Amino acid sequence: MDSNLVRKNFVEFFKTKSHQINSSASLVVKNDPTLMFVNSGMVPFKQYFLENSISKHSRITNSQKCLRVSGKHNDLEEVGYDTYHHTFFEMLGNWSFGDYFKQETINWAWELLTEVYKIDKEDIYITVFEGSDDADNLPIDAEALDIWKKIVPKSHILYGNKKDNFWEMGEQGPCGPCSEIHIDIRSKEEKAKISAVDLVNKDHPQVLEIWNLVFMQYNRKASGALEDLPKKHIDTGLGLERLCMVLQGVNSNYDTDLFTPIIDEIEALTGFNYKGKSTDTDVAMRVISDHIRAVSFSIADGKLPSNTGSGYVIRRILRRAVRYGFSFLGMKTPFIYRLVNVLSGKLGVIYPELITQKQFIENVIKEEEIAFLRTLDQGLIILDQIVKSSSDKLISGKKAFELYDTYGFPIDLTSLILNEKNLSLDIVGFNKELQQQKNRSKAASESSIEDWVVLIDDPIQEFVGYDMLSTKVKITKYRRVNSVKEGDSFQLVFNLTPFYAESGGQVGDKGYLESTNGDVIYILDTKKENNIVIHSVKELPKKINELFTAVVDKKQRFRTECNHTATHLLHQALRETLGKHVEQKGSAVHSKYLRFDFSHYEKISDNQLIEIENYVNSRIDGQLPLVENRHVPMQDAINSGAIALFGEKYEDVVRTIKFGYSFELCGGTHVKNTSEIWQFKIKSEGAIASGIRRIEAITNDAVKDYHKETNKQFIQIKNLLNNTKNCLLYTSPSPRDGLLS
Ligand code: SER
Numbered sequence: 001m002d003s004n005l006v007r008k009n010f011v012e013f014f015k016t017k018s019h020q021i022n023s024s025a026s027l028v029v030k031n032d033p034t035l036m037f038v039n040s041g042m043v044p045f046k047q048y049f050l051e052n053s054i055s056k057h058s059r060i061t062n063s064q065k066c067l068r069v070s071g072k073h074n075d076l077e078e079v080g081y082d083t084y085h086h087t088f089f090e091m092l093g094n095w096s097f098g099d100y101f102k103q104e105t106i107n108w109a110w111e112l113l114t115e116v117y118k119i120d121k122e123d124i125y126i127t128v129f130e131g132s133d134d135a136d137n138l139p140i141d142a143e144a145l146d147i148w149k150k151i152v153p154k155s156h157i158l159y160g161n162k163k164d165n166f167w168e169m170g171e172q173g174p175c176g177p178c179s180e181i182h183i184d185i186r187s188k189e190e191k192a193k194i195s196a197v198d199l200v201n202k203d204h205p206q207v208l209e210i211w212n213l214v215f216m217q218y219n220r221k222a223s224g225a226l227e228d229l230p231k232k233h234i235d236t237g238l239g240l241e242r243l244c245m246v247l248q249g250v251n252s253n254y255d256t257d258l259f260t261p262i263i264d265e266i267e268a269l270t271g272f273n274y275k276g277k278s279t280d281t282d283v284a285m286r287v288i289s290d291h292i293r294a295v296s297f298s299i300a301d302g303k304l305p306s307n308t309g310s311g312y313v314i315r316r317i318l319r320r321a322v323r324y325g326f327s328f329l330g331m332k333t334p335f336i337y338r339l340v341n342v343l344s345g346k347l348g349v350i351y352p353e354l355i356t357q358k359q360f361i362e363n364v365i366k367e368e369e370i371a372f373l374r375t376l377d378q379g380l381i382i383l384d385q386i387v388k389s390s391s392d393k394l395i396s397g398k399k400a401f402e403l404y405d406t407y408g409f410p411i412d413l414t415s416l417i418l419n420e421k422n423l424s425l426d427i428v429g430f431n432k433e434l435q436q437q438k439n440r441s442k443a444a445s446e447s448s449i450e451d452w453v454v455l456i457d458d459p460i461q462e463f464v465g466y467d468m469l470s471t472k473v474k475i476t477k478y479r480r481v482n483s484v485k486e487g488d489s490f491q492l493v494f495n496l497t498p499f500y501a502e503s504g505g506q507v508g509d510k511g512y513l514e515s516t517n518g519d520v521i522y523i524l525d526t527k528k529e530n531n532i533v534i535h536s537v538k539e540l541p542k543k544i545n546e547l548f549t550a551v552v553d554k555k556q557r558f559r560t561e562c563n564h565t566a567t568h569l570l571h572q573a574l575r576e577t578l579g580k581h582v583e584q585k586g587s588a589v590h591s592k593y594l595r596f597d598f599s600h601y602e603k604i605s606d607n608q609l610i611e612i613e614n615y616v617n618s619r620i621d622g623q624l625p626l627v628e629n630r631h632v633p634m635q636d637a638i639n640s641g642a643i644a645l646f647g648e649k650y651e652d653v654v655r656t657i658k659f660g661y662s663f664e665l666c667g668g669t670h671v672k673n674t675s676e677i678w679q680f681k682i683k684s685e686g687a688i689a690s691g692i693r694r695i696e697a698i699t700n701d702a703v704k705d706y707h708k709e710t711n712k713q714f715i716q717i718k719n720l721l722n723n724t725k726n727c728l729l730y731t732s733p734s735p736r737d738g739l740l741s
Pocket of ligand 1: 214238
């Protein structure tokens with residue numbers, strides 16, 4: 001069964017059980033400080049499990065793009081050595097938000113596996129949570145056990161401990177016992193030698209878990225205590241690659257149709273043959289075929305390789321692929337980018353972003369390859385110097401660490417090269433240096449978050465900040481945050497809020513809370529977490545249960561709005577001036593400036609920049625009114641020409657923003673008329689990655705300051721040249737002058 005059919009059969013099956021079929025959310029997580037990437041199918045639904053918002057559908061099914069580069073079994077450095085762990089994988093899932101629970105979940109899983117996929121019942125093994133006698137003191141999952149007993153022979157039911165059979169989303173949050181489904185795909189002879197019962201959860205490559213059915217019934221609090229969830233939920237995750245391995249009768253995920261076209265292409269490009277063994281060349285091919293998927297999907301979803309945060313994770317994955325190609329397949333020139341073509345041929349039908357952004361993904365990967373191969377070349381020279389200057393056969397761990405840390409030269413390559421020269425590496429010394437560095441950065445970034453203290457139990461919160469900048473609010477919950485860097489602070493949630501939380505590139509509002517007796521608490525930032533707006537303050541109000549007046553900093557908001565509207569006009573200007581291939585790749589809308597990243601392949605000439613600036617300023621002079629529609633069905637918005645950003649998560653009903661011909665899906669705040677922006681000025685333009693350019697620009701007050709500064713410089717130059725002529729200096733009043741607080 002071809003992987004496309006396997007995927008389709010899954011979602012179609014759950015459709016017959018009244019599930020809504022969703023498309024995969026972006027791989028890149030936004031508005032969740034605990035995660036960079038979606039690492040499980042349930043991540044895009046966290047807000048529903050936490051009951052911060054209510055899902056329109058209580059039953060959903062989909063195939064979700066996931067990326068795991070750390071955690072149980074999934075250290076990046078391990079991928080490629082076995083045949084069934086990956087960085088990127090697809091997780092098929094079915095969800096119930098307070099709807100069905102264990103009975104339906106178990107019965108449907110069995111029906112799908114045995115009747116639709118026709119997996120032999122004899123090969124299926126089930127695990128059930130055995131309970132725990134630790135601090136949680138949890139009972140055995142008797143409910144699941146009873147249901148399983150009715151459909152599976154007792155000899156195929158095993159009991160699992162907390163590590164394997166109790167699933168937790170993270171340190172805090174919804175969790176519960178789970179039942180894993182394992183399949184034995186060994187040959188008859190192997191089965192006769194040893195029972196699968198002894199191989200379940202023992203890292204056997206042919207007796208492996210394919211599906212995890214999680215029964216969310218508890219909430220883990222920051223204190224570590226468990227409490228019952230008011231509503232019970234279902235979260236299941238079935239690994240598509242493993243399921244394909246089972247259904248296609250092969251012994252490795254890399255032998256399924258999801259990987260073979262990529263491996264064939266690696267063979268063609270490198271001249272090596274893949275034999276499916278554990279030789280260095282086979283491992284290298286598995287590494288590369290896995291990593292090209294992770295990197296391509298991340299780039300398509302807007303996460304480019306960089307030196308920080310999640311961008312650095314992508315850079316590490318790609319560099320690992322380059323390193324394996326370099327060390328084991330003799331590839332000293334870029335070649336990994338050439339695999340994007342087969343990948344998009346294979347998965348582009350399901351994930352069209354691989355087709356629409358193919359060229360872009362190829363360019364980014366190729367540039368990264370070139371840069372890293374250059375690093376490797378430099379590193380080789382430095383390593384040679386280290387070797388020559390060392391009188392010892394053991395090369396110092398400290399020196400190897402410097403090479404790794406300062407030049408990005410991989411330690412395993414150092415080790416390999418030293419081996420070839422009959423030298424050895426002081427790996428203990430290297431690990432010591434590495435650990436010390438880890439400790440330093442961990443200490444600097446450590447913070448702890450306490451449990452919410454709930455004052456009013458009403459999790460659904462309203463955002464009123466499109467229409468008002470101040471309103472009466474009640475604090476519904478608060479929590480303390482302690483960070484090594486910044487000390488104690490608090491986070492507050494209100495029943496309703498005029499504060500815009502950082503999202504879609506726009507910064508969060510600042511402002512204050514005023515109590516009835518005039519005490520003021522400053523709100524330093526506003527962020528969103530699992531769909532809840534969180535306001536950061538340094539101290540708590542004295543009487544926390546009062547009614548407060550929440551006031552947004554009008555000036556900061558207005559300046560930010562000028563920049564946000566100008567960003568939309570700039571987007572349109574770029575598409576009109578440079579062409580429709582221009583796609584937004586990122587933006588930052590602050591009160592002092594705006595930044596816009598977009599796809600374009602060459603430098604923008606000075607004349608084009610003037611044209612772009614003029615285009616935006618003519619729309620400002622044109623006094624275009626804001627035309628806003630807050631509740632449009634997503635598809636209607638797209639059909640009527642609104643631009644959606646790829647990788648952005650949209651609800652079924654969206655908000656559209658129109659200024660003249662600029663028409664976008666957007667949740668941000670904007671001026672009511674473009675004339676309020678006063679003026680737009682481009683400050684810089686340049687490349688930030690291959691095929692991606694960045695424009696930084698300013699509006700309104702910042703442009704006035706800019707003119708003042710240029711005028712000052714003009715006078716200085718005039719004086720320097722002893723020019724006594726009277727020159728008219730440029731000043732112009734803003735239509736908004738006097739309106740600002
Ligand atoms: N959340 C569970 C897992 O990741 C099931 O989807 O295994």
